Amino acid sequence: MTLFDNFFKSAFTVDNVIFGFDEGDLKVLLIQRGEDPFMGKWALPGYFVYPDEDLDGAAYRVLRELTGLNNVYLEQVNSFGKVDRHPFGRVITVAYYSLIKIEDYKLSPASIAQKAKWHAVADVKELGLAFDHDEILKACFQRLKLVVRIRPVGFELLPPRFTLTQLQHLYEAILETDLDKRNFRKKILSMNLLVDLEQTQEGVAHRPARLYQFDKQKYHEFLSEGFNFEVKESKKKGGNQQSGLSAKP
Amino acid sequence: MTLFDNFFKSAFTVDNVIFGFDEGDLKVLLIQRGEDPFMGKWALPGYFVYPDEDLDGAAYRVLRELTGLNNVYLEQVNSFGKVDRHPFGRVITVAYYSLIKIEDYKLSPASIAQKAKWHAVADVKELGLAFDHDEILKACFQRLKLVVRIRPVGFELLPPRFTLTQLQHLYEAILETDLDKRNFRKKILSMNLLVDLEQTQEGVAHRPARLYQFDKQKYHEFLSEGFNFEVKESKKKGGNQQSGLSAKP
DNA sequence: TTGAATTAGTGTAAAATTTACACATTGACA
DNA sequence: TGTCAATGTGTAAATTTTACACTAATTCAA
Numbered sequence: 039m040t041l042f043d044n045f046f047k048s049a050f051t052v053d054n055v056i057f058g059f060d061e062g063d064l065k066v067l068l069i070q071r072g073e074d075p076f077m078g079k080w081a082l083p084g085y086f087v088y089p090d091e092d093l094d095g096a097a098y099r100v101l102r103e104l105t106g107l108n109n110v111y112l113e114q115v116n117s118f119g120k121v122d123r124h125p126f127g128r129v130i131t132v133a134y135y136s137l138i139k140i141e142d143y144k145l146s147p148a149s150i151a152q153k154a155k156w157h158a159v160a161d162v163k164e165l166g167l168a169f170d171h172d173e174i175l176k177a178c179f180q181r182l183k184l185v186v187r188i189r190p191v192g193f194e195l196l197p198p199r200f201t202l203t204q205l206q207h208l209y210e211a212i213l214e215t216d217l218d219k220r221n222f223r224k225k226i227l228s229m230n231l232l233v234d235l236e237q238t239q240e241g242v243a244h245r246p247a248r249l250y251q252f253d254k255q256k257y258h259e260f261l262s263e264g265f266n267f268e269v270k271e272s273k274k275k276g277g278n279q280q281s282g283l284s285a286k287p
Numbered sequence: 288m289t290l291f292d293n294f295f296k297s298a299f300t301v302d303n304v305i306f307g308f309d310e311g312d313l314k315v316l317l318i319q320r321g322e323d324p325f326m327g328k329w330a331l332p333g334y335f336v337y338p339d340e341d342l343d344g345a346a347y348r349v350l351r352e353l354t355g356l357n358n359v360y361l362e363q364v365n366s367f368g369k370v371d372r373h374p375f376g377r378v379i380t381v382a383y384y385s386l387i388k389i390e391d392y393k394l395s396p397a398s399i400a401q402k403a404k405w406h407a408v409a410d411v412k413e414l415g416l417a418f419d420h421d422e423i424l425k426a427c428f429q430r431l432k433l434v435v436r437i438r439p440v441g442f443e444l445l446p447p448r449f450t451l452t453q454l455q456h457l458y459e460a461i462l463e464t465d466l467d468k469r470n471f472r473k474k475i476l477s478m479n480l481l482v483d484l485e486q487t488q489e490g491v492a493h494r495p496a497r498l499y500q501f502d503k504q505k506y507h508e509f510l511s512e513g514f515n516f517e518v519k520e521s522k523k524k525g526g527n528q529q530s531g532l533s534a535k536p
Numbered sequence: 537t538t539g540a541a542t543t544a545g546t547g548t549a550a551a552a553t554t555t556a557c558a559c560a561t562t563g564a565c566a
Numbered sequence: 567t568g569t570c571a572a573t574g575t576g577t578a579a580a581t582t583t584t585a586c587a588c589t590a591a592t593t594c595a596a
C-alpha cells in the first residue's frame with residue numbers, strides 16, 4: 039500500500055442538513071458545539087466516516103443517532119474540501135440532506151447531549167454556523183428547491199394527515215415564493231396523489247379545512263415514472279422572483 | 288491534532304468525466320491504465336487531492352494536465368465512497384464533469400503517457416471501466432442531462448461556428464432522444480442566444496447550412512437571470528421516452 | 537445540362553397548459 | 567346573531583407546446 043503511505047493526515051466526514059417543516063416554517067436541525075473549534079456555535083450534525091462504512095452509511099448513522107429515525111429520505115448533495123475549512127487539519131466533508139417529519143423526531147440521548155434544536159432556515163443566516171456550514175446549508179437548501187419540483191416532498195415532511203393550505207405553505211417555504219391558491223390546488227389535485235380523507239380539522243376558529251393524505255401507491259408510480267410539479271407564483275403579495283418548472287416522464 | 292491520529296489510512300481523489308462532442312456523438316475522454324489495479328482497462332482520469340489543494344483545484348489540475356485546457360466548464364457531481372471501491376485501500380473520490388471542445392484538445396505529454404482517447408459515451412457500456420467508473424460516468428451523464436435544460440451547454444461543447452443541425456444533434460446526443468427540427472429551431476432562435484453569421488458551410492454535397500455563433504453577452508445574461516430550454520421529442524423516429532422541462536428566471 | 541441525391545429551411549393550426557382573478561361558505565366565538 | 571378568519575371554488579385569456587410536409591440549395595454523376 040505504498041500508494042497510501044505518501045498521503046497525509048486528513049479525514050472524511052459527513053455533515054447532514056436535516057430539514058423539517060413546522061408552523062409554516064422550513065426548519066433545520068442544528069447542534070450546539072460543546073468543544074473547540076467553534077465551541078458554543080451552532081453547527082450541522084456530522085461525524086467521521088468510519089473505515090468500514092460507506093458514505094451513505096455514515097450519513098444514515100449520524101441521522102439515526104441524532105433523531106432515532108431510520109426510514110428517511112436522504113440524499114448526497116456535494117463535497118466540501120477547502121484546504122482550511124477545518125482549523126485542526128484537512129477535513130473533506132460530504133454533505134447530505136434529509137427530510138423528516140418533525141413530529142416523528144424524539145429527543146435521543148445523542149440529541150440531548152448535543153443540544154440539538156430546530157431552527158427556521160430563514161433565521162440561520164443571522165446565526166452564523168460553525169466551519170463552512172453556512173455554505174453547506176445553502177447548497178442543500180438549493181438542492182431541495184430543485185428536488186421539490188421533481189419529487190413530491192410533502193410525503194417526507196408533512197404529518198400523515200394535512201390540509202391543502204399546509205401543503206401549499208410547505209411549497210412556499212421551500213421555494214421562497216407565494217403561490218396562487220386556486221392554481222396550486224388545481225395542480226396538486228390533478229396529480230391524483232392525494233386522498234381526500236373526508237374529514238375536517240377540529241378546533242380551529244374558522245371554517246375547518248379538509249384533511250388529505252398522500253397516496254403511497256401513486257407516489258411510487260411517480261417516483262419510477264417521473265414527476266411534474268409546476269405552480270406559478272401569485273403576484274398579489276410581494277413574493278420574490280420565481281417561476282415554474284416541469285419535469286415529465 | 289489527536290482527532291486525526293485516530294483516523295485511518297485512506298485517501299481522497301478526484302475523477303473527471305470530460306465530455307466532448309464530435310461527429311454527432313457525445314464523447315468522453317478515457318485513459319488506459321498502465322498499472323494495477325485494472326492494468327490495461329479504461330478509466331476516468333483522476334488523481335489524489337494534494338494536501339494544499341482544494342477539491343476544485345485538484346479537478347482543474349487533472350484536467351489541465353491531461354488536456355492542457357484551462358478555461359473550461361467544470362462542475363462537481365457527487366462523491367463515491369463505497370468501502371471496497373478501490374482494491375488497495377479506502378479511497379473516496381469526488382467526481383467532476385467538464386465540457387470541452389474536442390478541437391481545442393491537443394495531446395499533452397500526460398495524455399500521451401496515459402494513452403488518453405475519446406470514446407463515444409454510448410460505447411462505453413460495453414467497454415467496462417475500471418473501479419466503479421461506470422457508475423461515476425453514469426452519474427455525470429445524468430447530471431449533464433439535467434444541466435442541458437438549465438444552461439446552454441452548446442457554448443462549451445461546440446466550435447465557435449456551427450449549424451443549427453449540429454446544435455440539435457448535440458442536444459439529441461445528450462438527451463438521448465430525437466427532437467423535432469422545426470420546433471427545435473423555433474425554440475432556440477427565440478432565445479436570441481445565437482448570432483447569424485450570414486455565412487454558409489462550404490464543400491458539402493447538399494444545400495449548405497447557415498453558420499451561427501453564440502452571443503456571449505446574452506449567454507451571461509442567461510446565466511445570471513436563469514435559463515429555459517424546452518424542446519419536445521419528435522415522434523417520427525423511434526426515440527425513447529423523454530420529454531420537456533423548463534426553468535425560468 | 538439535367539436530374540438524382542441529400543440536407544437545409546420554413547408556417548400553421550390544434551391542443552394543452554398556465555395564468556389572473558373575487559366572492560360565497562363554514563364554523564368558532566363573543 | 568353577527569363578526570372574524572380561513573376555506574373552497576370556476577372561467578376566460580394568454581401562452582406554450584405539439585404535430586406535421588413540402589420547397590430550396592448545392593453537389594455529383596450520367
